[in-house]
Amino acid sequence: xxxxxxxxxxxxxxLIWLITQQEQLKSNATSATAARDQKSRExxxxxxxxxxxxxxxxxxxxxxxxxxxxxxxxxxxTIRSEGKVADADQMTSSFGAVSVIEKLYQLYSSQLExxxxxxxxxxxxxxxxxxxxAANAEMQKKFGDDLAKLRAKVEELQSAKSDFEQLKSxxxxxxxxxxxxxxxxxxxxxxxQITMRRRxxxxxxxxxxxxxxxxxxxxxxxxPGAEAGQELAIARSGVGKVLRALPGDSLVHINLGxxxxxxxxxxxxxxxxxxxxxxDGRGKAHLEVVSVGRLTAECRVTTRPSPDNPxxxxxQIGNIVMSRxxxxxxxxxxxxQFDIDFDGTPDIRGSEAIAALVRxxxxxxxxxxxxxxxxxxxxxxxxxxxxxxxxxxxxxxxxAEESAAPGDAESExxxxxxxxxxxxxxxxxxxxxxxxxxxxxxxxxxxxxxSEEESGDDEGEEEEEPEDATxxxxxxQSPVPAGPGIVKPPEIDPTTGPRTRRVVSERQRYEEAVxxxxxxxxxxxxxxxxxxxxxxxxxxxxxxxxxx
Numbered sequence: 001x002x003x004x005x006x007x008x009x010x011x012x013x014x015l016i017w018l019i020t021q022q023e024q025l026k027s028n029a030t031s032a033t034a035a036r037d038q039k040s041r042e043x044x045x046x047x048x049x050x051x052x053x054x055x056x057x058x059x060x061x062x063x064x065x066x067x068x069x070x071x072x073x074x075x076x077x078t079i080r081s082e083g084k085v086a087d088a089d090q091m092t093s094s095f096g097a098v099s100v101i102e103k104l105y106q107l108y109s110s111q112l113e114x115x116x117x118x119x120x121x122x123x124x125x126x127x128x129x130x131x132x133x134a135a136n137a138e139m140q141k142k143f144g145d146d147l148a149k150l151r152a153k154v155e156e157l158q159s160a161k162s163d164f165e166q167l168k169s170x171x172x173x174x175x176x177x178x179x180x181x182x183x184x185x186x187x188x189x190x191x192x193q194i195t196m197r198r199r200x201x202x203x204x205x206x207x208x209x210x211x212x213x214x215x216x217x218x219x220x221x222x223x224p225g226a227e228a229g230q231e232l233a234i235a236r237s238g239v240g241k242v243l244r245a246l247p248g249d250s251l252v253h254i255n256l257g258x259x260x261x262x263x264x265x266x267x268x269x270x271x272x273x274x275x276x277x278x279x280d281g282r283g284k285a286h287l288e289v290v291s292v293g294r295l296t297a298e299c300r301v302t303t304r305p306s307p308d309n310p311x312x313x314x315x316q317i318g319n320i321v322m323s324r325x326x327x328x329x330x331x332x333x334x335x336x337q338f339d340i341d342f343d344g345t346p347d348i349r350g351s352e353a354i355a356a357l358v359r360x361x362x363x364x365x366x367x368x369x370x371x372x373x374x375x376x377x378x379x380x381x382x383x384x385x386x387x388x389x390x391x392x393x394x395x396x397x398x399x400a401e402e403s404a405a406p407g408d409a410e411s412e413x414x415x416x417x418x419x420x421x422x423x424x425x426x427x428x429x430x431x432x433x434x435x436x437x438x439x440x441x442x443x444x445x446x447x448x449x450x451s452e453e454e455s456g457d458d459e460g461e462e463e464e465e466p467e468d469a470t471x472x473x474x475x476x477q478s479p480v481p482a483g484p485g486i487v488k489p490p491e492i493d494p495t496t497g498p499r500t501r502r503v504v505s506e507r508q509r510y511e512e513a514v515x516x517x518x519x520x521x522x523x524x525x526x527x528x529x530x531x532x533x534x535x536x537x538x539x540x541x542x543x544x545x546x547x548x
Contacts, residue, residue: 050065053068054067054068057071057072057097058071072097076091076092076100079091079104080092085104085107091103231521231522231523231524232279232523234320234324234374235277235281235318235320235375235523235533236276236277236278236279236281237277237318238271238277238316238317238318239256239268239317239318239319239322239324240254240255240256240260240268240316240317241254241255241273241314241315241316241317242254242255242270242311242312242313242314242315242317243255243296243313244313245310245311245312245313245315247310250300250301251290251298251299251300251301252270252287252298252299252300252301252311253296253297253298253299254268254287254296254297254299254317255295255296256296256297256317256322257292257293257294257295257296257297258292258293258294259294259295260322260326261322261323261326261362262289262292262297262322263289263292263360263361263362264289264290264291264292265288265289265360265545265548266288266289266319266322266361266362266535267286267287267288267289267302267319267534267535267536267545268286268287268289268299268317268318268319268535269281269282269283269285269286269287269317269318269319269532269533269534269535270283270284270285270286270287270305270311270315270316270317271283271284271315271316271317271318272284272309272315272316273312273314273315273316277316277318280529280532281318281320281525281529281532281533282532283318283532283535284305284306284309284311285301285303285304285305285311286301286302286303286535286536286537286541287299287300287301287302287317287535288300288302288535302537302541303537303541317535318533318535319361319533319534319535320374320375320533320534321358321361321362321363321534322361322362323362323363329362329363329364330362330363330364330374330375331363331364331365331366331372331373331374331375332355332358332363332364332365332366332373332374332375332376332377333365333366333367333368333369333373333375333376333377333513333517334351334354334355334358334365334376334377334379335351335376335377335378335379335506335509335510335513335514336351336377336378336379336380336381336382336510337350337351337379337380337381337382338350338351338353338354338379338380338527339380339527340353340354340542340543340546341543342538342539342542342543346379346380350379351379353546353547354377354379354527354530354546356546357534357545357546358377360548361534367509368509368512368513368516369512369513369516369517369520369522370516370520371520373517373520373522374522374523375522375523375524375525375530376513376514376517376522376523376524376525377525377527377530378510378513378514378524378525378526378527379526379527381507381510382506382507382510383507384507
């Protein structure tokens with residue numbers, strides 16, 4: 001029942017809404033009809049006005065607005081395309097037909113005025129032309145008279161020119177013949193001079209070649225000079241030169257490269273170009289190679305020179321490990337004990353570090369001295385043999401001592417070496433000049449002459465004599481045969497311990513190397529002097545090079 005009432009109410013509401021909408025629609029329809037009638041009246045009036053406008057534009061009221069506009073656009077386009085009107089871009093329908101007509105009228109009026117003015121000017125120009133023509137006729141008559149006079153003058157000048165050219169031609173031919181004769185004579189003289197110069201040059205070359213041959217023959221007859229006979233003659237001659245060096249710059253270029261055997265990290269000492277390399281090998285600066293080319297190398301200055309003696313172009317550089325003969329390596333024999341950490345005591349692997357440095361620089365290390373050895377690097381003399389009664393005790397205590405304190409053996413060796421050095425100095429001071437006399441007795445005559453020449457030529461060589469004397473004093477004096485021979489080493493008791501045998505072997509090798517170097521006049525270089533000759537400063541710089 002309730003649902004029926006609700007449905008009835010809803011239907012009633014819908015019916016009322018539909019009636020209301022129907023009344024609204026009727027009102028809207030009436031308004032639309034009135035508006036349509038108003039628009040129709042306005043449209044009729046508009047059509048009448050458009051017909052009047054179109055008739056005014058084309059002369060025919062029956063034409064449509066599109067036809068009228070097209071005709072107007074066509075006319076204006078023709079006016080713009082011909083370009084006979086100023087401001088042709090304004091001749092468009094957007095400005096309006098009335099404005100265009102007014103513009104055209106203004107243009108027409110101005111053109112008409114211009115035409116009338118031009119006509120007046122033209123008439124005046126005709127009058128002026130008649131006056132000019134009369135004046136021109138008079139000028140032509142006068143010009144004809146002047147032209148006749150000029151032609152007569154030209155003919156006269158032409159005749160004079162012909163006479164002058166004939167005279168000039170004869171003189172020119174005579175002068176040309178003289179010049180040709182002089183030129184031929186000059187060419188002949190030049191050819192003779194060239195021939196004479198060539199002959200003189202050939203004769204001079206022959207004489208220079210002959211002088212060169214004579215110099216070579218004279219040098220062969222004279223033999224090597226006094227300097228060439230010295231032990232350090234080769235070491236005291238530079239291996240290269242400084243190519244480029246700027247004051248204050250840490251980089252230097254040298255004239256040695258990869259083809260000369262230069263390697264990265266190699267060191268050189270720098271010496272003055274006009275001075276001989278000192279006997280101790282100490283240079284004014286040290287270089288280290290940082291870049292290697294085929295013919296040159298770039299080096300870093302590791303030890304700077306003093307301000308009053310800088311590195312200059314042309315200075316000598318030296319390193320005795322670098323061979324001057326590419327087919328041969330420098331041979332080094334390394335004997336003795338070396339202090340490579342500069343703590344005052346010899347190091348166990350000191351000689352091995354020195355040997356590794358020589359090999360890294362391109363040299364060759366040999367165990368024994370012979371005639372092919374170039375240098376002997378001499379360290380501290382190994383300690384003397386252990387006394388026989390103490391040998392067995394040392395052998396028994398050696399394993400325990402080595403396991404408890406590995407550095408005791410080194411300390412004992414260092415103390416023994418120091419004791420030997422003190423003994424050597426005392427002996428050398430007591431004997432005075434006896435070591436020198438023994439050296440003269442043991443060495444060959446050539447070495448004696450070399451020592452005299454070194455002491456007379458260079459004051460620096462005098463510094464070597466005490467070292468040689470010290471080496472001779474520390475070396476046991478034994479009779480030496482007149483010439484080099486094979487010396488049989490003394491037999492070593494096989495029952496002795498390995499440490500004793502090693503000490504005996506090192507000491508025998510040291511003594512043998514020093515004696516043979518003295519006999520063969522081979523340079524003997526202590527540790528500091530060796531570092532100087534290879535371009536290293538004793539101390540931190542040498543330690544860094546040996547650790548590489």
